[in-house]
Structure formats: structure tokens, C-alpha cells
Amino acid sequence: MAEAYNYEFFNVSIPSEHVAHVEINRPEKLNAFKEVMWHNLSALFDKLSVDPNIRAVVLSGAGRAFTAGLDVQAASEGGTFAPPTVDGARKANELRRHILEFQDCITSLEKCEKPVICVLHGISFGLALDMSLSCDVRISTQDTKFSVKEVDIGLAADIGTLSRLPHAVGNMSWIKDVALSARVFGSDEALRVGLVSRVAADKSAAMKEALDLASLIASKSPVAVLGTKEILNYSRDKTVAEGLNYTAVWNAAMLQTEDVKEAMLSGMQKRAVKFAKL
């Protein structure tokens, strides 16, 4: 089945039932992203989102880094940073289209109906944060080096880091400290402020934690898991009153599932349960 997910620069495997592992695979360039890669990432997660065999996803990077971020050399050869050919307004519209398209690709991780657990190790700069902040759970390793790197190349991060950080981490002083300075920080700091929720000793330990968590989630009712992800994302952006009302409408349909009966019974009977596909 994993063959359906053959995209250049990505390895996809099925390490356990209902769990997909997506590995960024351009290790010779520290998994730096060029344009084809974000399009592939998006296509891949749009498929996973509706694949009834998949219930949780782990995203990680091959080699020594999660990702060094944007492939600056490739970017500087493309037209993005070229001077305007007609005038500044026309250039601006071209850039706007380009940024919106890039953002949409990364937002595919957030829109994926299945939870995505991100393992960050080694160099995790720039786009590493844009991507991992679109994931649901972030796990890092003792050697992860994080940086909101964009001010170092003369721009404000525009693929999601600045929009998602204030809703992911409750420490605005720290967010501004690292985002304005581009300074490198480690997992201890990331754990303390809540950027990651777990730190593992090394990459293989982190992968084990991520895959175990993915397997645990995949063993639950997919109806319950989908609703939990959707309502948490909705509520993050809305007032409590709006969140409550949306939840009521959502569950008006989603409580009409066999899974509740199955789950209650299996709970009382202390047995495992197989939930139908979604």
C-alpha cells in the first residue's frame, strides 16, 4: 500500500497497523526544501487524510537533521527574490500568490484528518518550525537545534511560524525573544516553554515514542480521534462559547456511531476492540 505514496524526496512506510511514517529524504542537503518538496508534501498528506487505512502519522527527517529549512540557494536562483519587472505592485501580487500557495501546502499537515506527530532532531531551522507547528504533537531529541531563522535572511517568517506560535506556546516573551533574534535554542528550552511536549534521549528513542503514541492513537475510535483533532483546532481560534456550540453540532452527528457502544463494552469487558474504518 505504501507504494501509493511514492513522492520524490519522501519515504513512506507503514510501521504498524493504521500508522504511516513519512520521512523527508534529502539528507545530503540536510533535508533543505525546494519547491517540488512542499508540493509533494501537500499531495502526500492530502491522500493520507482520506486513506481509511491510516489513523495516525509520524513525520521525521532522514539523516542528520529534521530540516535545515528553505533551500536558500535554490530559492535565490528562482524568481522570488528577483527585482520587479514592471513595478512594485505587480511584483507584490506575484509574491502574494506564491506565499499563499506555499502556506497552503504546509497547512495540509494541519488539515490532515489524522493526527500528525512530528519528530525533530538535529538541525531544525526555519521551515522546520513552520512544518512542525502545523503538526499536532512535537517530540524532539537532546541534540535538536531549533531556530526561527528567517530574520537572519532578512525577512519575517511567512509560512506559518509567526501565525501559529502564539497559539501553540503560552509565553509571548519567549516567542519574541527567539523570533526577533533568530538565536539557536535547544530541547530543554523548547520543553520548558511548551514548544515540544516530550524530549527523548536521541532520535531512535524519539521515533519509538512517536510510533508508540501513533499506535496508541490508532487503536482508538477513529471517529473520536477525528473529532478531538478538529474541535481542538477549531477552539484554538475561537471563543469558548463558539467552541462549545460547534462541538454540540459536531457531536450531534458523531455520537451516532457504533464505536461508543463498542468502546463502552470493551472497556467493561477489558478486551481490545476493532473499530470500523472511517
Add this chain to the structure above:
Amino acid sequence: MAEAYNYEFFNVSIPSEHVAHVEINRPEKLNAFKEVMWHNLSALFDKLSVDPNIRAVVLSGAGRAFTAGLDVQAASEGGTFAPPTVDGARKANELRRHILEFQDCITSLEKCEKPVICVLHGISFGLALDMSLSCDVRISTQDTKFSVKEVDIGLAADIGTLSRLPHAVGNMSWIKDVALSARVFGSDEALRVGLVSRVAADKSAAMKEALDLASLIASKSPVAVLGTKEILNYSRDKTVAEGLNYTAVWNAAMLQTEDVKEAMLSGMQKRAVKFAKL
């Protein structure tokens, strides 16, 4: 006075001046909630909200647990999870009404004009989080076992946990970690991520902290305390600019209080002050 608060499954006492203590009292079932209980809870807090003798409230559970959550057996005997009698749409509207009504009951804790301090000890599953997240301050004990339990019974939590968590705790990775997996976690983790603001050694120490805090709050100007709770809840859901404007309109009336003069004078004179009822 506490007799006015006689509701089945709840003990209410007045441990110190202006402080009410509400105890969930169904210890033989680990304080599991059936429908009459959330209606009683709501009625009780609606009264406390406007009782001029009460200025702060402590909520706790009798016995070995704060609450094990929904009484699943009672729920499975009710009609909630029964199949639709006519069609899925009609069942959905019945469920929607039911969920909205249940949510409204729990939201009474948040709407209560007086601050509510919640003491969580022992088993604190499912509804324990919905309820405590509607309270103002959360204190737990070394032995508290928390779980966002709902995915384990096949559904997304719909009585408030998922809508309030992203506005109460600034660590989305952790929120999703525990909400998608239903895993049990303890007070150390709850303190680290900010779900609780204090952890006491055991229940009696936690009760003492809660009651001391309640007494301290009850000694302040009730006008100042009401405004502080109201504006914090409003601001949580709004932009900073909206919060500031609302605060200005609120205080346009609320600064017209004798309490400011009283408080300033008593502060300079280092003497205690009795504020008028609100």
C-alpha cells in the same frame, strides 16, 4: 444559611466568612455524574453567583476521587446512545439539544460571579476536566490521576474540555498528546504545562490552600474581584484592543465605588477593611 443549598449529591458549607465549600458527594461511585447531578450543580452555582454573603467558592469531591467522570452505566441506560427512532437528522437534533443543555450546566461554574477554586484529587477523569476548566483556579494533589478520557469511550469530549483547554494551557503539543491518547497523567505534568497552578502534598493540604486562597480573595473588595474575573474571561476570548475597550466601559461604572476609598485608606493605615455586600 447553607441549608438553602441542599441539593442531592452535594454538600455545601460555609467554612469561613463569605466562603462557600461545595463538595460533590457520591463517593460510593467515585463521584460519577448522572444527569440530576449536573442540573443540581448548575442550580447551586446560579444561586451562589448572586448570594451577597458569598465572595469565593471552593469545589471538591468527597471520598477517594474528585470524579471518575460521566456515570457511563447510567448514560448507557438513558436514551442518549440509543439508535435513531426516525432518522439520523432527528436523532442529531435530539442530541444537540441534550449536549447544549449539559454544556450550559457546566458553564454555570464559569458564569458564577464569584471566583471558584477547584481541588482535584485521586481519579479526575473526563468530566473532571470539563468542570475544573470552568473554574477559575485549579489545585491538585500528588496523587491526582488526570485523563481526558473521552476518546476511550468512542467520542470527542463535548462538555467543554476541548473548547477550554487551548485557552487555559499554552502548550498545544501537550494538549493534543493527552487528548488524542486519553493517557493518564499526574500532577507534576499538570503543573509543568500549567493545567494546575499549585500541587499540594495531599488532599487536606490542598483543601487548606484552596480555603486560604478563597478567604484571601473574600477579604478583598467584591467589586474589584468581580471585575477581575469578568475582564479576564472576556479578554481570554477577544483581541487585546477589544479587551481594553471593554475594560474601560466596565470600570466607568465600577470605579464609582466606596471600596476604592476604603481600600486606599486602610492600606495607608495598615488596618483591615470591611467591604459592603455586592
Add this chain to the structure above:
Amino acid sequence: MAEAYNYEFFNVSIPSEHVAHVEINRPEKLNAFKEVMWHNLSALFDKLSVDPNIRAVVLSGAGRAFTAGLDVQAASEGGTFAPPTVDGARKANELRRHILEFQDCITSLEKCEKPVICVLHGISFGLALDMSLSCDVRISTQDTKFSVKEVDIGLAADIGTLSRLPHAVGNMSWIKDVALSARVFGSDEALRVGLVSRVAADKSAAMKEALDLASLIASKSPVAVLGTKEILNYSRDKTVAEGLNYTAVWNAAMLQTEDVKEAMLSGMQKRAVKFAKL
């Protein structure tokens, strides 16, 4: 150049290139604020905001305290807390105008186009929080004594603390704990909950950290720094989708800068770069 910033009760200096240091200077009153001071603060930061020579600002207090907050004696002599001369409604409108004006002055810190790093030491009560929460980064010292002091003088904090805290710190239980009780807390607690992002041993160490951070930020592209501050503030108040769209429109203009080319080149060539004024 610093002479242009001569305002009563404030010292302004230029400790390093592109960095301004603003010192609250009423040490004999623990830097307590009377009305002229918040007008001066605002005028001063409105100028810094558009001064092309300044790229980062440090705000601190002279003497033993950052600030003891509102000068209560001066306030009690003014008309703010006097009884209404005509009726409660007319008094209310007078108060509303006054509060909105005071809020606007403090919001000048947030609107300043340049990042503002706040050093809190010693007594940091009441207005100390309103002001520092309008700054971008908060650094404190081992001896800082914080208090959301307003309930102790009979009112809900109305110059920004209650509106900004829930968006700056991801721990609502703690926010309510300290805001409802006005209890004094220290830097350990402030660091744990994320109110400050760094704690230094003493004031001189804190000043060094602040000035180093300011210098680091001032060495970056001012276009990138401005965008990062603006987009983070915008995103704090909006949904993720709104944040992303705003970022795209913002960067459509702001990527048209020489700084990107300069920054990329200097990065590859490992050399320092001088960015043009903004």
C-alpha cells in the same frame, strides 16, 4: 541625539548602535507614576517608533524598583475617584475618557515599531505589569517582587494587565490565582509560568542581557524585525487562517527589500552586514 528625548522623569541614552535605553527616573518615589509620566512615556515611544536610528529599545527603572505602580496619593488628589458632580452616568463618561486615554499611552509601547525589552527589578507592582505586558520581551532579576496589585485598592486592573495576560501567559489558573489575590510572587514563579522569559542574577546582569539582546536584534534587517513584531502581535489576536493571509499581504511588499540579498550573501560569506535605515 538622545537630547531629542528629554522628557521629565525619563532618561534616554544610546548605549550601542541603534539601541535606545529608556529609564524611568523617579527613584525617590519608587518610580510611581503620575499622569504627566504616562503622557511623557507615550510621547517618547511614539518618537522612537519612527526614529530611523533606533532599532531596539530597553526599558528599565532607576533606583530600587522598576515601578511601584500608580502614584496612589497623586491619584487620590486628582478628580478620578471623586464622587459624581451631576450623576453617575456623567461621571462614568468622564472616567471612560480618562481610562481610554491612559490605556492609549501604555499601548504606545506595543505600537512602537521597534522591539521593546523590559527589565523588571525590585518592586514591580500594578502598572509595572500593564507596562511590561505591552513590551515584547520581559527579563527579571532574582529579587523582583511582582504583584497584580489593583484588587488591593478596590478595582480591577484597567490599563492592560487583564487584557494582555491571557494572551501572554498560557496558564489561566495561575493568572487568576495572582490577579484575584494580588499576592506577591517572585521571578521563579514568573519564569515557570512564562511571564518572563529570562531571570538574571541581579539588575546589572539583567541590563547586560537586555542590552545584548537589543544589540543582537539591532544588527538584523530592520525590515525583518518590524515584520516579525507586527505579525506576531497581529496573530496573537486572530485565527491562524487570518494570520496567514495577513502575513502574505505584508510580505508581498516587505520581501521587496535589498536586505534579503544582503543577508543571504553575508551569510554565505560569513561577514557582517550593514542594513539601510527604515
Add this chain to the structure above:
Amino acid sequence: MAEAYNYEFFNVSIPSEHVAHVEINRPEKLNAFKEVMWHNLSALFDKLSVDPNIRAVVLSGAGRAFTAGLDVQAASEGGTFAPPTVDGARKANELRRHILEFQDCITSLEKCEKPVICVLHGISFGLALDMSLSCDVRISTQDTKFSVKEVDIGLAADIGTLSRLPHAVGNMSWIKDVALSARVFGSDEALRVGLVSRVAADKSAAMKEALDLASLIASKSPVAVLGTKEILNYSRDKTVAEGLNYTAVWNAAMLQTEDVKEAMLSGMQKRAVKFAKL
């Protein structure tokens, strides 16, 4: 069945299948409202909302007027406008509770799951607008005299008119013209600006139009009608994107109805259809 709806000052009848007619019945006082009346109105509509036999409601007034608004004499005898007993802040909280309670009663019309058609005739002042703006459809007569009367008694309308008008009528210049001046206007003007959607020659013609419309609505699928009212109210208050998403979640459940099949078949076969109760 109509007996269940016996409330003082209101007549309820069932003029045709699934249609309720609620008549305000205090004609000797031009249907002026005193406190018991808005509580009765609310209780009555809360029942109609969930009564499976009712699918549409018409609201009108007995005698020569829809309503002259608040019973000013009764109000002036109550405590609402009495001077504060302690201080302005305490009085303010008492007023706030009172206004919120009054608003909630009137909002029952908007929250009623069944569409409410309002017939306005004769004097329709003050509360007449608060109430009719909470209804779904407004029909008036050639002799209706409207006025946003509140500024004439020294206050801004606070039971809903000012909050709902800008979302009901797309002519802000006219809204301010009538709301700031309290001038009386007639049905021609009301029709032109969209405050009412139909004007009938006289009251009996208006009642016939209202009852015919109610009967027509009552003949449709109650699932479709409920969703249409709910989604329109939701969308009025939200962005288009939010409206679309909410609609998708709503209809995910509500398309699972037999009514669609019934309606499609009956449409093709040109026959009437009886929809199941909701």
C-alpha cells in the same frame, strides 16, 4: 393542546396544523410590557421551541397596538431607576444583572427553533422593535407607527434593538436617523429600508399573510426549516468562511433525513408529503 400555553397576558391558539399564534393580550394598556410579561413570553417560546407539534409561530398584539413598549409607570415604580443604595458600582451590577435577564427573555424569540413571524400594527414603539427584531419575518400594516423610542426616556435601547438593527437593515444612515431622533415613521419607510419585508392594508390582511406564510413554512420539512433558520442566524454574525464550514458540519448530520427522499419523490410525483415530527 393550546392550554399548555396558558400564560397571563398571552393568548395562544393553533389556527392551522403545526402553526401557533401567540397574541400579546393587555390591550387596555396598549400591550405595554411589565416584568411578568417578558418572563411569560420567554417561558412560552422556550416551550414552543421544542414542541414537536409546532413548526411555525405568528406573534401579534391584541387591540389597537402591537405594543406601546415598556410600561413606563410600572418601571418607574420598580427599583430599576431608583438611586444607588450603597454606591454607583453596586447599583451598576444590579442593573447589569437586570438588563441581561431582560435581554435573555427577548432572545428566546430568536433562539426558538421554529420560525417566528411578527405582525406589527398600530403603535409599535420601543420594545416593539426589540421583540420584532428577534423574530424572523416582520410584516406591518399601513397604519403602523414605529419608533425607536428609548432616547425619549433618556436611555439607549438596551434589550436588543441597537444590537440587531445593523444586522437586519442595510442602511446605517437611516438606522442612526431614527435611533438618534426617536422620530415616528411609517410602513412605507419601513418597507423601503427593509425593516419589514411586507406591508399589508390592515391588520386582518397582515394576519392572513402571516398565517399563510406560517402554514406554507409548516408544510415543509422541519429539518430543512430548522437548519435554514439556524444557519442564517449563525452566518449573520460570522464571516462567510465560518458560515460555510458550520453549514458543512450541520448538514453532515441533517442530510441523513428521510425528508430529502420524501421531498424529492413528492416533488416528482406532484403530491403533498407529510414529514415526521422533529
Add this chain to the structure above:
Amino acid sequence: MAEAYNYEFFNVSIPSEHVAHVEINRPEKLNAFKEVMWHNLSALFDKLSVDPNIRAVVLSGAGRAFTAGLDVQAASEGGTFAPPTVDGARKANELRRHILEFQDCITSLEKCEKPVICVLHGISFGLALDMSLSCDVRISTQDTKFSVKEVDIGLAADIGTLSRLPHAVGNMSWIKDVALSARVFGSDEALRVGLVSRVAADKSAAMKEALDLASLIASKSPVAVLGTKEILNYSRDKTVAEGLNYTAVWNAAMLQTEDVKEAMLSGMQKRAVKFAKL
């Protein structure tokens, strides 16, 4: 060039410089929509959106109707209205995905960077409103028959009508009148309430008005036209303050255009001007 726009069921032509005419072409079925058609519509407008040769678009229907709406027969043969195969929750998620996809296709009209003028004639039911409300300008003919038809087939309109109507027409009473009753209404009513802004005698007159307006718009600066559409759509959904701020950021880039100079000069010199492509 029009060949690039060959999609089944749609004719595309270039009636004048920079103007595209898109004609729905399934006249034998009154232009009823089946699934392939909304996908084609979306693909077509996504292309027009970025085609530098196109500056305005007219949308109309071939034959006797704009569109009779959804092809109910085709829909009833598809799986949309089939009973759930597993349970109501799983069916609900399938429906949700389907509705969101359908909505996205129609929203392509709104997202098209170029203004879209819609000509409605003859039968214009159901989807006719969803589509035309996603367009910028609506023109109808004396014989247009409109209906928000969906309640007649047992469902609440879910492809945009209910979400967009309250933001397009300022007459909520009328909106609910027609949406709850599905009654047919004509152009006089549509013009009076503002659903359309122009009514022409017949289809050819309407097409002439639409094409003239499109040509006029196409003669203006494409930078100015793009900004005007974008800012109006943004402002429709936001507060005035948010709209103003967004406009300032938008025009910070978009004023950097040669078109302003060109337009000012040509205006003074009373000569026509050719604007560069966008």
C-alpha cells in the same frame, strides 16, 4: 486563447479586450448541475484568476435558464443521499467532505482575482443563488424566476446561499421570508431588496449591460481593480478597524505602481491609457 478554457458544459469566449464570457452550457437540462460541472467551473475560474489577459468575467447560462440548480436526478443516483453503510457518524464524515469540496468549487468564483458579473435569466433556482452570490455583481432580467429552492427538497442550502445572503442583502426579514418558504420571486423584488443591482428588459439587454460593465472595469488599472475586490470582500467579513488596517498594509505595496502616474496623467490629458498586465 479561449481554447485553453475548453471544459465540458462550459463555453468560454473573449467578447472584447481583456473580458472573458463564461457560459454554462447544458441547456437541454436547464443548465442543471451535476458533479463534473462544479469541478469544471472551479478549474476554469482558477485559470481565469491568474490569466494576465483577462481583467473581468461575465457568467451566464445558455438557453432558457441561468440554471435550474442541482441536477436532482443525478444527485439521487449518486451516493450522497444513500443510507449510511456503517453508522451515522461515518456517513456524516463522508457528507462533510463532500459538502466542503462542493463549497470550495463554488467559492472559486469569489476567490477569482478578476471581478465576475453574473447575468441571471429565466429559471434561477437553488444553486443559481449559491453561484451568483459568489460573484461580484448580479444583473437579472424581467423574466428571471428566483428561488432559494432547497427547503423544497428537504434540506438547508449548504453551498453558500445561507452564508452569503446576510452579507449581500441588508434585509433579514426578506431573506428569511424567501429562504424559509422557497417561494418564487421576480426581479422587481430582487432589485428592491438589493439581491441584484440592475434589471434589464431581457437577456440580450442584460448581456449588453454586463459586457459593457466588464469592458469598463477592464479598462481600469488592474492593480486598482484587484485591490478594490479584495478589500471589499475582506471588509465584508471584518470590523471597520480591521478593514482599515488591512487596507493600509495592502496599499503599502499596491501604491507602488506605475498605474497611478499613468492614470493621473491620462486623466489630466483626457486620453485613454493602456495599463500593464498583472
Add this chain to the structure above:
Amino acid sequence: MAEAYNYEFFNVSIPSEHVAHVEINRPEKLNAFKEVMWHNLSALFDKLSVDPNIRAVVLSGAGRAFTAGLDVQAASEGGTFAPPTVDGARKANELRRHILEFQDCITSLEKCEKPVICVLHGISFGLALDMSLSCDVRISTQDTKFSVKEVDIGLAADIGTLSRLPHAVGNMSWIKDVALSARVFGSDEALRVGLVSRVAADKSAAMKEALDLASLIASKSPVAVLGTKEILNYSRDKTVAEGLNYTAVWNAAMLQTEDVKEAMLSGMQKRAVKFAKL
């Protein structure tokens, strides 16, 4: 008293008690605006806003036009449309500051605590709409020529027209028709769509209507009038639920006025009443 309002290009008079008349006075240039004028306008209305002698304001233009809009020649000589001196990003920030400043000046009309009635006559292009849409009531004359002129000079209107129109006029099709085409339209059309609420035969008749309306408003309780303006502006931008809550908090203070008693009594006694200053 009117002397206090001596600003270049503006005449201010007091035509009746509590009413100010502000006349734009640059008739030889059809009242075209250059920069000093919008600064003066703002300063003037900021004063009127808090002048206790003024309770309503009329704004009109001297000579043959309300205003021809921006003084394009003056603007083209200023630096606004000059090419960037360093790069497009730096130019963008300069433009952003300039637009925000200009917007703030015009928003002074909306923020003025007293209602502002605008009389539009003759040429009313561009800025005429930005300004009049910031006023509360718009009255025009049979000969008024309106145009959202900005696309004709190559830019999207950025001083308020595009942000306020969708909240002032409930006819999006018409709004886009005139905003995208810059076509000139007259008072009949403006009245039909609700851009103005009254059309007078000529300027002197319009002035009489405006001054009569202003006098009528000025005779009401200033507490009631202030609240009505404020709550309508607030509610325009918010959900109904938010509007209701804000109203309750607002009136908690504002009902504590002598004006209610005065107004009720004078109403019963059919005598005029003098309200105290605000």
C-alpha cells in the same frame, strides 16, 4: 465660542443651541483636500467630541461641491507617489505610516462622541465618500454627483470607503458595481440602495433638514444619544450576542442618570426638559 474652532479651510458656527456646523471651505478648488486639511478636520472633531456645549454636528461643503476628493495635484507633488529611494519594502513602510495617519484623521468623525450629519451636494467624489461614511447620517440633494473615484487614479480607496461601505449599505452587488467602475451616480440611486437616508431638493433644503435633525437630537438626553451612537457602532462590527453584552455593561453605568427621571416626567407632563451637560 466658535472662535475656538478656527482652523484653516474650515468654518465653524453654532446655528442653534448645542449644534455646531462645520463647513469645508476651499470652494475655489471644489473643496479638494490637501494634507493640512485632514489634520485640521481631525483636530476640530476631536475638540467637538468633548465640548460639553455641543450635542450634534452638521458637516457640509462651501460652494458648488461637497468635495471633489483628494487634491490630486498636491498629492502628486508630495512624496507619496514618488519611487522608492532605497527599496520597495522601505517605501512600503513609509506608505503604510502615511495611510494609517490619514485614516485616523477621517476616523475622528466616527469617534466623535456627538452625532455627525453630513450634507452632500454637487461633486462628491472619492474622499467625499470616505468622510461621509464616517459620519452618522447622510443627506444629499437632487444634484449630488457621487463617485467612488479611486480606481480612476489607479488605486483602491484606502481611507475608509471600502471598509465602511459593506457595513453601511446592504447591497453588495451595487457596492461592487460602483466601486469597481468608478461610475458617477445620483441621489435617486443613493437613496434606493441606502447610501443616504434622505434626499432634499437642493442644498438649502438639505441644510435645513440637517440642522432640524441636529436640533432635534440636541434636545434629547446627551447620555442617551451618546450611548445610542456608541452601541450602534459597536454592534455594527460584532455579533448580536457581543452587542447585547456590551450594551448591558454600558447601560449599567448610563442608566444612573437624572435624565431618565427628567425625561419620564417631562413626557408625562408634556413639557420641555433641559438636560445637564455631558
